[in-house]
Amino acid sequence: MSVSNLIESITAEGGTIILERAENWMQGRTLYGGASALIAYTAAIRAFPDLPPFRAGQVGFIAPVGEQFELRSQIIRQGRNVVQIRSEIICDDKIALTAFWLFGTSREANAVHPAPLPDPAPGRPEESVPVKTHTAPSFLKENYDVHYTAEKPVPGSPILRRWTRLKDPSGIDPVSELILMGDTLPPSAARIMQRRGPISSINWSFNLLDTEPRTRDGWWLAETACDHADQGYSSERLRLWNADGKQMLSGIQAVAIFG
Template sequence: MSTLSSAARIGKIAAELTAEPGSDNRRFVLRNVGGWWQGRTMYGGASSFLAYAAARKAVPGLPPLRGAQVGFIAPVGADLDIRVTPIRSGKSVTQVQTDIYVEDALAHRSLWLFGTSRPANGGVSARVAYDMLPVDEAPAIPQPDGDFFVRNLDLRRGAGKGEAQPGTIRRWVRLQENDGIDPIGELVLLGDALPSGAMRAMERQGPISSMNWSFTVLGDAPETHDGWWLIETSSNHMADGFSSETLRMWNADGVEVMHGLQSVAIFG
């Protein structure tokens, strides 16, 4: 069992994950994890990153992550158990399931898809964002008050004033402390960092909640400059208290590195 103070950095937490004795290296117990809060739950990128790190610890020699399907079932608190279940290992793709339990209740479930590179039968290059605001010209966004996960990040605006599309939020995001996190783990940690694009279309302020997150990683070795990634959330359809969202992430050169979809519940 790992007991960590609220000051512990998430890269350090992942690096020090130790399986419970007798669990066949498949159960990890974390206590007093803090510093990554989003209201009454752990920020979804942080809980997903810890699950991803547990999968890599439990199944040595996994190839690069190609995609994942994440279900945000219930709030994830400071005390959590992560259980890893290898599903299938084929010639090129390995599927691993992770379950996060809080007080013996399932709170987070993910299916991770790891794939070995092989000779390509053709190719399509990742799309480039030609309309992005360069990070060195982007105004900084002030840090919020309180214990909120974005206090671990540097944020800058990703679009000029009045340039954002309806129902869309775009921001430059960078970890303040990388702590040796591998590049794909960094995408998992940051890919869900922005609010729902639907917030730009809400008639009044109110709570929202991500229900799931499905994404693919574009390439097996993402790189950027000075730690900056451009992230966008955009509502495809918002009605009846729900929003379908597209999440995209680019490196500092504007090359897309992650593409995802998310279902969001809108309250209030």
């Protein structure tokens, strides 16, 4: 199932959606988090198409999202400059995902502070080496090209950076593509786990730094970095840069660590 097939049946009215042949977007018994977030975002913008530019999202991964679900969206508040929308994915009559989307008009800048370039320098994606993904979740190996960055990993460092892009052109708008791509890499806490065990994302909050994101040849530099891990949870920092080193997305995520 392509990305466009994933969202083509979503209408302004929401309602029941049945995804046929969505196996390549599954992560165990649930849709990959970026795919389910994209579905919720698409439901919001199709229900309310006349919106300011997208600015930020808060996504709660509550329960597994299967191949059949119901979509609901509503405007929580509409002010002069900012619109906030809540969208939900309902599975088996229970909320499986809830999300808040923030849209805001542009104003004259009263503060300017560009995000830093990625450090250390990741090299060029065109010169990078593919990662072997045969043991990766199906959504990753079926839909993404994943390449190593140029810097050498620091042993024991809970930071993971990779060049990523969709194997096939998505045909979706750039903002939707970033939402799909933003949660691609596994949590970096996996690098410091003392015992093997499953890891599960609980939520994902992020800000879009450019309302018209662009990159070169589909490549994005993705990073997950563990800021703190203890008591079975990890606080992860998620960032995306384009192929020229301009940061496009800044986020944070709570992750449950089992085992």
